[in-house]
Amino acid sequence: MDCNRIPNAESWDEASAQQLYEYRNHVKFCLACRRRVFSESPIPLLHELKGEPMPDEFWIGFWESLENKLPPADKRYHLPLLPVVRWAAALIVALLLALYQNKLPESPSYEISRGGSPIRPFDLSPDPSLYPLIEEVKEPGSTYAIFEADRDQKIVMIFNPDIEL
Amino acid sequence: MPRQNLLFLRIKDEAILPDEQKLIRSCLEGDRQAFEKIVEKYRDALYWTAYNLVLDSEDARDVTQQAFLKIWRSLPEYDANRSFPGWAHKITANCAIDLLRSRRESEPLVDNVPAEHSTLDQRIDVRRIFSRIAPLLPQRQRIVLVLREIHGMEIAEISELLQCTESTVRNLLSQAKDSFRKRTKELFPDYGL
Secondary structure: OHHHHHHOHHHHHHHOOHHHHHHHHHHHHHHHHHHHHHHEEEEHHHHHHHHOOHHHHHHHHHHHHHHHOOOOHHHOOOOOOHHHHHHHHHHHHHHHHHHHHHHHOOOOOOOOEEEEEEEEEOOOOOOOOOOOOOOOOOOOOEEEEEEEEEEEEEEEEEEOOOOOO | OOOHHHHHHHHHHHOOOOEEEEHHHHHHHOOOHHHHHHHHHHHHHHHHHHHHHHOOOHHHHEEEEHHHHHHHHHHHHOOOOOOHHHHHHHHHHHHHHHHHHHOOOOOOOOOOOOOOOOOOOOOOOOOHHHHHHHOOOOOHHHHHHHHHOOOHHHOHHHHHHHHHHHHHHHHHHHHHHHHOOOOHHHHHHHHHH
């Protein structure tokens, strides 16, 4: 490659990969361009630090030491641990909530006593002797009167609003 | 466009070879000899990634071993459609960053670093220059500079490793480049920067 084709170091960021490859190769061997590029900016030359082979002596004992630490293949985890733990925790919380909610209505922790007989707090069915059922009252303006014959008898009378009492 | 091309070149350059696929498949079945071959092939490259980050030969060797251990454990998660070297470098960078985090971050040296006048190297030994200047940079700036400018990692990958935004990575990179230029000018004035 012609030395004139090596642009200013500051503009190497805009070069294509192919151009970058050619520039780097050139400045590796052309001392003049190397000095010029470095004087403009040392950053493009940092690429050369990617590394050269280390001498074999440097790696003596490396594999043996590593091999001793390798777990058996079947002991390797197949899923990232954290997401599994997170999902398991969420599932357990959801299960506990569901169990707790289903249990609440069935196990009142106390009872209310009314008229001598205990009443369960969540038992909402009306007592027909205390509250007589009135089948249909369609007129919202109706009036009513309650006659108490004796202690155990009540007569409830409902009147249309147009009836004068 | 240039960045896309760069990415393409990287992938093409580091594309996984059929032999390597076989080796990885054997490793998945627990074949340690196959893994030894992978270790032999990548140990130098991973060592330099670690060294450029931790700046200490012994620590870099330990980080490389940690990285291979993690690679062995995580192989079942490796996506064969992705570049194996890229994946391995990312794991190594992660191990190196963990080590740097565990160290108490020392203040970068600022003063009392004499300029080099006597030993002007005509070839410009980039390794020697980097070894002088890198310890003077703040740790995060150095990490970003190394991963981006030396190892060609994408900004998004670096932001993932450092657990910060991409714009933070860009800012750190810009600061690191400025600091590196300034320091080179101060410490190596004879190179005419």
